[in-house]
Amino acid sequence: MRYPKLRELREAIKALIKGPYTSDYPNKPHIPFERFRGRPYFHEEDCVGCGACAQVCPAKAIEFEDLVHDGIAKRKFTFRWDVCIACGQCQANCLTEKGIVLSQEFDLASTEGRLDMKQEIEKEFIVCECCGEPVVPFDQYAWVAKKLGPLVFSSSSVMLFYLRALDLSAKQRISPAKVSESARADRIKILCPRCRREAVLKS
Helix, strand or coil, X not given: CCCCCHHHHHHHHHHHHHCCCCCCCCCCCCCCCCCCCCCEEECCCCCCCCCHHHHHCCCCCEEEEEEEECCEEEEEEEEECCCCCCCCHHHHCCCCCCCEEECCCCCCCCCCCHHHCEEEEEEEEEECCCCCCEEEEHHHHHHHHHHHHHHXXXXXXXXXXXXXXXXXXXXXXXXXXXXXXXXXXXXXXXXXXXXXXXXXXHC
């Protein structure tokens, strides 16, 4: 018969005095440590819709789709929690650092289908005033304008957006049809890169 080693006896005595090593979960909720990487959540008020999180996600858990209907554009984000590996790349590369944040939630068990384990948000999109193609999310333009400060007037598109946001410029409805020839005045519009390049070359 082999007798227990001194180390094993010491651990057994400690367990008798201090109680079991295992926690009382689920009767007593487990509180993860502060830097635990759990289920991520979009914070819609802080997200600018830039899509950086989807670009850096190694598991492709974040997807976005740009939708245009009757001159109104939106970017729809879908976060698949069943695919997420909680690596934290989305939070680390977030433009505002608060648009998507990892929580301390670790229990993802669900009786629902996998396709229901997701979060969806939509962001208003600014479209080109010549061709109607999506340019940039509204909140991202506002964030850039705020970051630029006085330098906002160095870009005609950002300047025009900034003035319209302050109701200091007329808000024109987007024309769905692209004009045949770009005029010099088209440079003072919110344009996509292709139309801006064409307006500069032909004016």
